[in-house]
Each structure stands twice: as structure tokens, then as C-alpha cells.
Amino acid sequence: DAGVIQSPRHEVTEMGQEVTLRCKLISGHNSLFWYRQTMMRGLELLIYFNNNVPIDDSGMPEDRFSAKMPNASFSTLKIQPSEPRDSAVYFCASSLVGWDRGPEDYGYTFGSGTRLTVV
Amino acid sequence: AQSVTQLGSHVSVSEGALVLLRCNYSSSVPPYLFWYVQYPNQGLQLLLKYTSAATLVKGINGFEAEFKKSETSFHLTKPSAHMSDAAEYFCAVKGGSEKLVFGKGMKLTVNP
Numbered sequence: 001d002a003g004v005i006q007s008p009r010h011e012v013t014e015m016g017q018e019v020t021l022r023c024k025l026i027s028g029h030n031s032l033f034w035y036r037q038t039m040m041r042g043l044e045l046l047i048y049f050n051n052n053v054p055i056d057d058s059g060m061p062e063d064r065f066s067a068k069m070p071n072a073s074f075s076t077l078k079i080q081p082s083e084p085r086d087s088a089v090y091f092c093a094s095s096l097v098g099w100d101r102g103p104e105d106y107g108y109t110f111g112s113g114t115r116l117t118v119v
Numbered sequence: 120a121q122s123v124t125q126l127g128s129h130v131s132v133s134e135g136a137l138v139l140l141r142c143n144y145s146s147s148v149p150p151y152l153f154w155y156v157q158y159p160n161q162g163l164q165l166l167l168k169y170t171s172a173a174t175l176v177k178g179i180n181g182f183e184a185e186f187k188k189s190e191t192s193f194h195l196t197k198p199s200a201h202m203s204d205a206a207e208y209f210c211a212v213k214g215g216s217e218k219l220v221f222g223k224g225m226k227l228t229v230n231p
Contacts, residue, residue: 031217033218043209043221043224045220048217050217056218091163097217110162110164
């Protein structure tokens with residue numbers, strides 16, 4: 001398995017532009033988590049999906065941020081318009097969640113992240 | 120609500136010395152606990168996890184952690200540090216929901 005795949009690895013954009021980050025889940029996983037990592041705030045959960053349905057988006061900073069899961073294996077995180085304070089590393093992670101999972105299924109598998117710089 | 124506390128942000132050890140990274144948790148329900156490692160410019164990699172089975176958990180790269188309910192702790196240890204252990208280490212807790220709540224992280228430096 002190729003693991004969780006994120007693209008792009010690096011993104012530099014100008015303030016006000018739209019940014020789209022992409023994530024491909026591990027085959028067989030049914031939950032997807034978007035995290036943001038900054039020096040000041042550490043790792044923050046933005047949103048998570050289970051079976052393509054957003055379960056908790058309480059961490060989404062504001063209306064400029066939106067996330068979708070158009071199918072079971074793919075998700076996007078969009079920022080429109082982007083601002084310099086959005087500069088961070090954005091991680092997605094996938095997991096198997098369900099009544100039939102075993103102890104080995106607990107814990108997330110993270111992608112390598114997208115480093116976003118808004119200038 | 121669940122939370123973890125990793126006191127301090129940086130620890131430095133000599134190669135071959137004991138590594139001890141502390142983590143204390145708070146949870147309103149029996150927790151599941153995790154340690155992740157992050158190497159520079161990479162994502163987080165699961166080191167080990169406690170899921171209510173054995174209280175002493177062994178992970179990859181020679182690390183282990185012990186769940187102590189009375190102390191609400193889940194400290195990470197390794198008997199002998201190696202240069203390749205230099206990284207940032209995160210403790211995380213999962214409570215009643217699927218959310219993992221992470222600590223602030225601890226940067227480990229290993230001196231030759």
C-alpha cells in the first residue's frame with residue numbers, strides 16, 4: 001500500500017488566492033482527518049469524515065476553509081481566499097473506524113503533509 | 120474532554136543514555152493513548168499505542184511506554200538512545216470520539 005498520499009508537497013501562493021490541498025486515503029480506510037500544524041498552536045484537528053460524511057468540523061477556522069470527500073478514497077481542503085496566517089503544514093490522516101475493527105486498527109496513518117506559504 | 124500534557128518542549132540526551140519523555144493525560148472515559156514520532160519534513164509515524172490490553176506497550180525502534188492509571192501517565196522510554204532517534208515526539212489521547220488530541224510535542228536531541 002502506498003500509504004496516505006498528499007499533494008502538493010509545497011505550495012506558495014499570494015494572499016487572496018484560492019488554495020486546494022488534496023489527500024488520498026489508504027485503501028480500506030473509512031475515516032479521514034485534516035490537521036494543521038504550526039509552531040504556535042501545534043497540531044490542530046480541523047475536520048474529520050467517516051464514510052464520506054463530515055462528523056466534526058468544529059476545528060475549521062472560518063468560512064474561508066471548506067473540505068469535501070467526493071468519494072471514499074479522496075478528500076480536498078480548500079482555502080478561499082487565503083491569508084498569510086494560513087501558512088502552516090497541513091496533514092491528512094486516515095483510519096479504519098467501525099464496530100468490527102481490532103486493536104491493530106486504532107491510530108491514524110498520516111500523509112507527508114503539504115507545506116503552505118501564503119505571501 | 121480529553122487532553123495530554125507534555126511538559127517542556129525540548130530534551131537532550133547523550134548517545135547510549137536513557138530516553139524518558141513524559142506524558143500525562145486527562146480523560147473523562149477510559150483512554151486510548153498513542154505516541155507518534157515526526158522526523159524533519161515528514162508526517163507523523165505511529166510508535167506505539169495503548170488500547171486497554173497490556174499496560175506495558177512495546178513499539179518500534181526499541182521504544183516502550185507504560186500506562187499508569189493511578190498517575191494518569193503514559194511516559195515513553197528507550198534504554199539506549201541512538202543518533203537516529205533525534206526527532207519530535209507527540210503523545211496523543213483518544214477518548215469517547217474518534218478524535219485524537221495531541222500534546223505540544225517534545226523535540227529530542229541526541230548528542231554524540
